[in-house]
Amino acid sequence: MTDPDQTAPKLLRATIQDLRxxxxxxxxxxxxxxxxxxxxxxxxxxxxxAERLRATGDALVEPVIQVAEMRQARISALAPQEAGDGR
Numbered sequence: 001m002t003d004p005d006q007t008a009p010k011l012l013r014a015t016i017q018d019l020r021x022x023x024x025x026x027x028x029x030x031x032x033x034x035x036x037x038x039x040x041x042x043x044x045x046x047x048x049x050a051e052r053l054r055a056t057g058d059a060l061v062e063p064v065i066q067v068a069e070m071r072q073a074r075i076s077a078l079a080p081q082e083a084g085d086g087r
Contacts, residue, residue, distance in 0.1 A: 011049050011050075011051070012049070012050040012051075012065070012068055012069060012072055013046070013047035013048060013049055013050065013068065014047055014048055014049075014050050014053060014061075014064050014065060014067075014068040015047040015068070016043070016044055016047075017071075018047075018064050018065075018067040018068040018071060019064055021067045021071075022063040022064045022066075022067045024063075024064065032058075032060075036056050036058075038052070050065045050068055050069075053065060
């Protein structure tokens with residue numbers, strides 16, 4: 001039987017590192033978070049779901065989401081093969 005947690009897609013979370021990698025000015029991002037009702041401290045600790053960012057309708061979130069997607073792809077590529085792959 002397959003563990004549902006392993007087959008369910010993981011929600012993409014953007015992090016402070018993704019904002020920095022996208023070269024955004026943190027002094028400008030913090031007020032942006034406030035305007036959209038996002039908790040800055042929670043974001044710093046846990047990141048934010050990419051879909052919540054997209055739901056703002058602000059095109060400026062797309063570079064951050066792209067960086068987060070690339071980061072997640074790198075992590076997935078480095079993950080060991082699933083058990084039962086014949087090895």
